[in-house]
Amino acid sequence: MKKASSNTIYDIAAEAGVSITTVSRVLRGExxxxxxxxxxxxxxxARRNYRPSSIARGMAGQATHxxxxxxxxxxxxxxxxxxxxxxxxxxxxxxxxxLFPWKSLDGQNTNPALMLAERRLDGIIINVEYLxxxxxxxxxxxxxxxxxxxxxxxxxAVPSLFSYPTIFYDMAGIAKEAVSYLVSLGHERIAxxxxxxxxxxxxxxxxGYLAGLKEARLPCVSTYLSYCAGTAEAGEKALxxxxxxxxxxxxxxxxxxxxxxxxxxxxxxxxxRGLRLPEDLSVxxxxxxxxxxxxxxxxTTFDLEQQQLGARAVDLLLSGxxxxxxxxxxxxxxxxxxxxxxxx
Amino acid sequence: MKKASSNTIYDIAAEAGVSITTVSRVLRGExxxxxxxxxxxxxxxARRNYRPSSIARGMAGQATHxxxxxxxxxxxxxxxxxxxxxxxxxxxxxxxxxLFPWKSLDGQNTNPALMLAERRLDGIIINVEYLxxxxxxxxxxxxxxxxxxxxxxxxxAVPSLFSYPTIFYDMAGIAKEAVSYLVSLGHERIAxxxxxxxxxxxxxxxxGYLAGLKEARLPCVSTYLSYCAGTAEAGEKALxxxxxxxxxxxxxxxxxxxxxxxxxxxxxxxxxRGLRLPEDLSVxxxxxxxxxxxxxxxxTTFDLEQQQLGARAVDLLLSGxxxxxxxxxxxxxxxxxxxxxxxx
DNA sequence: CTGAAAGCGCTTACAG
DNA sequence: CTGAAAGCGCTTACAG
Numbered sequence: 001m002k003k004a005s006s007n008t009i010y011d012i013a014a015e016a017g018v019s020i021t022t023v024s025r026v027l028r029g030e031x032x033x034x035x036x037x038x039x040x041x042x043x044x045x046a047r048r049n050y051r052p053s054s055i056a057r058g059m060a061g062q063a064t065h066x067x068x069x070x071x072x073x074x075x076x077x078x079x080x081x082x083x084x085x086x087x088x089x090x091x092x093x094x095x096x097x098x099l100f101p102w103k104s105l106d107g108q109n110t111n112p113a114l115m116l117a118e119r120r121l122d123g124i125i126i127n128v129e130y131l132x133x134x135x136x137x138x139x140x141x142x143x144x145x146x147x148x149x150x151x152x153x154x155x156x157a158v159p160s161l162f163s164y165p166t167i168f169y170d171m172a173g174i175a176k177e178a179v180s181y182l183v184s185l186g187h188e189r190i191a192x193x194x195x196x197x198x199x200x201x202x203x204x205x206x207x208g209y210l211a212g213l214k215e216a217r218l219p220c221v222s223t224y225l226s227y228c229a230g231t232a233e234a235g236e237k238a239l240x241x242x243x244x245x246x247x248x249x250x251x252x253x254x255x256x257x258x259x260x261x262x263x264x265x266x267x268x269x270x271x272x273r274g275l276r277l278p279e280d281l282s283v284x285x286x287x288x289x290x291x292x293x294x295x296x297x298x299x300t301t302f303d304l305e306q307q308q309l310g311a312r313a314v315d316l317l318l319s320g321x322x323x324x325x326x327x328x329x330x331x332x333x334x335x336x337x338x339x340x341x342x343x344x
Numbered sequence: 345m346k347k348a349s350s351n352t353i354y355d356i357a358a359e360a361g362v363s364i365t366t367v368s369r370v371l372r373g374e375x376x377x378x379x380x381x382x383x384x385x386x387x388x389x390a391r392r393n394y395r396p397s398s399i400a401r402g403m404a405g406q407a408t409h410x411x412x413x414x415x416x417x418x419x420x421x422x423x424x425x426x427x428x429x430x431x432x433x434x435x436x437x438x439x440x441x442x443l444f445p446w447k448s449l450d451g452q453n454t455n456p457a458l459m460l461a462e463r464r465l466d467g468i469i470i471n472v473e474y475l476x477x478x479x480x481x482x483x484x485x486x487x488x489x490x491x492x493x494x495x496x497x498x499x500x501a502v503p504s505l506f507s508y509p510t511i512f513y514d515m516a517g518i519a520k521e522a523v524s525y526l527v528s529l530g531h532e533r534i535a536x537x538x539x540x541x542x543x544x545x546x547x548x549x550x551x552g553y554l555a556g557l558k559e560a561r562l563p564c565v566s567t568y569l570s571y572c573a574g575t576a577e578a579g580e581k582a583l584x585x586x587x588x589x590x591x592x593x594x595x596x597x598x599x600x601x602x603x604x605x606x607x608x609x610x611x612x613x614x615x616x617r618g619l620r621l622p623e624d625l626s627v628x629x630x631x632x633x634x635x636x637x638x639x640x641x642x643x644t645t646f647d648l649e650q651q652q653l654g655a656r657a658v659d660l661l662l663s664g665x666x667x668x669x670x671x672x673x674x675x676x677x678x679x680x681x682x683x684x685x686x687x688x
Numbered sequence: 689c690t691g692a693a694a695g696c697g698c699t700t701a702c703a704g
Numbered sequence: 705c706t707g708a709a710a711g712c713g714c715t716t717a718c719a720g
Contacts, residue, residue: 008697019707024699024716032705049489054462055408056697058399074428080418087445099443101431118398141665145393230637264638271640289635290419294576294608296615296640352713354720363691376689400713403696 007050017043017319027052054096056107058120067095067317068124069310072102076230078259078287078306079127082155085310086125091319095122101334102127121150123317125310129156129168130230153317155309166324167313172208173315174302174329178256178284179212181331186343187282191224193238193266194258209256223250234263243273253281260292262283262300267295267336282337297335304329351394360388363458371396398440402464410659411439412468413654416446420574422470422490422603422631422650426499429470429654437662439466446471465494467661469654473500473512474600476573481541498660499653501547510668511657518646518673522600522628523556530687531598531626534672537582537610538602538630566596574602579609585618597684604629604636604645611639611680626681641679648673 009027013020018037025033026041031161033041044050058064071079083099088099094303098121112294124146128139146152148162154161157168175192182190192209201207206225213220223246235257243251257263263285270281277283278297285292285301292299310328316323353371357364362381369377370385377385400448401409413430415423427443434441442465450504468490472483484504488497491508497506501512519536526534536553545551550569557564567590572582579601587595607629614625621627623642629636629645636643653671659666 010697020698020709021700021709022705025706029700034705037705049461053697055399055402055464056712057699059403059696059714060698060700061712062699073416074424075421075422077419080421080424082598084418084445101428118395120397120399135362135471232634261634264635268638290576290605291633291635291639294612294639295635338636354713364714365691365716366689369690372715378689381689397713400696401715403698403712404714404716405696406715 007048009050009052012041012044012048012050012199015048016041023048029273037038046090060125063122064120065095066098066121067314068098068100069313070100070102070124070126072130074099074101076261077289078304081306082127082313084309085307085312087313088172088307088313089311089314093314095314095318102311121246123151123153124141125155125313125317127155128158128161129147149255151317151320153313155313157201159203165316165322166325167309167316168203168324169206169309169329170203170208170326172203172211173326174286175205175228175256176212176215177208177331178286178302179216182254182256182282182337183212183216183218185254185337186247186340187253188218188340188343189221189224189250189252191226191239191252191255192232192244193226193228193242193255193262205258206282223331224252228258228262230261232261232265232268236269237265238262239266239269240263243269251281253342254337255281255283257285259286260289260299263292263299263301264295267297267299278338279341280291282340284337286331293334300334300337301332302329303332346639351392353358353394353396356385356388356392356394359392360385360609372435383457388519405606407466409439409463410463411658412442412444413657414444414446414468415469416471416474418443418445420605421633422648425650426471426654426657429651431652431654433655433658437658439658439662443660467495467497469499469657469661471499472502472505474633490621495661495664497657499657501545503545503547506668509660509666511653511660511671512547512668513653513673514547514552514670515549516555517670518548518602518630519549519552520556520559521552521675522630522646523553524597526600526626526628527556527560527562527683529598529626529681530684532562532684532687533565533568533594533596533598534562535583535596535599537570537572537579537586537599537606538574547604567598572602572606574605576605576609576612579606580613581609582606583610583613587613595625597686598681599627600623601627601629604631604633604643607636607643607645607680610638611641611643622680622682623685628681628683632676639680644678644681645676646673647676 009020009023013023023041026038067090071083074080087097139341152164154164154166194205226238226242228234255266257266266283267277270277276283285299288301288303292301305328353364353367357367367385370382409436413426418424431441496508498508499512539550570582570586572578599610601610607627610627611621614621619625629643632645632647636645649672
């Protein structure tokens with residue numbers, strides 16, 4: 001009935017007076033088509049504004065030419081940057097990129113891996129940073145199953161998952177560099193707010209923090225090590241509790257924050273308490289969000305080049321290599337860290 | 345050959361000793377299946393961890409149960425919020441949501457509408473805010489074509505596109521409220537940085553700005569009206585040029601920014617010039633980004649409830665209604681606006 | 689309540 | 705260089 005709106009490969013073939021095989025061939029830019037028929041077919045395609053159904057293509061062929069990426073959420077620009085890098089690279093390589101907010105994988109009785117398996121993708125990138133270790137068992141099983149369906153690349157350092165191709169940030173290395181940097185500015189009471197308590201690996205932030213202190217032959221004060229979620233509110237609360245628990249002379253002169261959001265929160269809390277920034281408290285973040293240069297004082301942080309990470313993850317996925325590689329980062333010095341007043 | 349990894353509806357049917365029709369029925373939770381066979385089939389499905397291919401489903405059935413949303417980019421949290429709202433609502437309604445960054449629609453010789461048509465979606469949401477009017481002709485043609493393939497809902501006020509179901513913010517109304525608010529604080533030299541020069545409709549920010557001034561019986565000073573892109577850098581530059589062009593006594597005492605990013609830039613530029621914030625310059629933004637409470641001073645802005653907007657767009661798309669509706673907003677008072685010093 | 693068969697719109701051997 | 709035919713994995717009338 002709806003013949004008018006029918007626009008399939010059959011319609012093109014009929015109108016061009018060739019077989020659908022031939023249409024398919026010019027569609028895919030195959031060699032063996034005479035210039036003449038090719039021209040003819042292309043004319044019909046253009047006039048009818050025909051586009052092959054990607055869904056039928058996926059059904060018929062073996063490849064769907066679409067990839068997926070699983071991210072906790074997009075509201076944190078950190079993840080939006082990873083997505084953007086991955087998306088752009090996928091397109092450049094001729095793939096589409098499907099986004100799966102992690103939340104959806106967390107639903108009640110849905111098996112996350114299977115949810116993904118439903119969609120036949122040519123590969124999937126999964127961000128496992130900040131994944132509660134409690135979920136580890138389930139995650140392992142899910143991944144193993146998903147792996148049957150499609151290649152997987154992981155983002156984030158989870159040692160138990162190192163049998164998968166992985167690209168990750170060495171958070172320990174970053175934390176250690178943060179300590180060294182602050183030590184070079186004369187700080188000795190350096191706090192760290194961030195990390196995950198149930199996380200257990202050599203790439204943990206707190207491992208690097210401890211290593212940094214050790215290298216500087218500074219005492220390790222456990223009161224200065226606090227864990228919190230990656231939000232500004234959590235940062236405010238964590239710093240507040242730390243300061244409350246300490247006599248003023250023992251307050252840290254510098255704090256290393258989990259990320260820029262937490263750093264933002266620390267700045268706010270410090271200001272609320274009448275501390276001068278950065279004179280009374282140096283703050284260093286991580287992620288280099290778009291707003292970080294506009295905080296007061298502008299935030300010293302680590303640029304993780306997240307877009308590049310996303311792009312690299314796509315390359316890794318497409319290459320099929322079973323590599324495990326560290327991503328780059330670099331310190332961005334701004335105004336939120338200064339020489340420690342006590343050391344002047 | 346790869347029989348081992350085959351896991352289709354046929355495998356399930358064979359193993360359960362029923363027809364694929366029956367398997368399909370229990371898969372879709374259809375009524376007419378005896379409890380016994382249903383149980384039997386479900387057991388096999390569970391044991392084999394079978395999941396129907398969504399791509400085959402899309403091919404066979406008429407609906408793909410997946411929607412799409414076209415957004416300029418995700419790096420601006422404003423859009424990430426819209427996406428998140430739309431995504432969550434889509435899932436709640438049993439649909440998947442595909443994201444198409446606008447950039448990809450902007451490619452060289454790809455017809456955007458057709459690119460979307462390739463993927464058979466059950467509907468698409470397109471954000472047309474800030475679309476250069478220069479592209480209007482092409483856009484109209486593209487949309488007309490796309491419309492043949494799937495229902496469309498637009499986000500953003502573009503009068504020439506009002507024949508489509510649309511949900512939009514009345515930027516003029518917001519700008520007018522901003523003016524009134526600043527007037528109520530005693531400001532008279534109120535600048536506006538934002539809007540689009542080639543935009544032409546009643547919902548333009550500058551229309552509301554002008555209307556607000558008129559209502560307050562304040563002179564309209566064209567030097568106070570500046571256009572710029574929606575980035576912090578653009579905001580800095582725009583304010584800088586405005587101040588450069590004016591003798592100091594004529595500097596505005598308040599500025600209405602296009603969005604929070606621009607507001608951030610204005611704050612930075614004002615601070616650079618030694619202005620005290622907010623005493624010497626009140627700044628009001630728009631969007632209520634996650635970082636806005638953490639700027640110094642914390643930013644007074646408009647909360648656009650973008651997540652709700654995204655969810656509403658999905659509802660509109662699914663309902664099939666041809667409505668045109670305004671989205672809500674509300675003023676969020678913080679510290680970046682204060683009573684005008686001159687009026688004290 | 690259950691099943692055989694057609695069909696969704698393509699791609700891919702296989703012939704010619 | 706070109707085409708007839710099978711098949712991808714489902715859903716959906718249509719029979720029974």
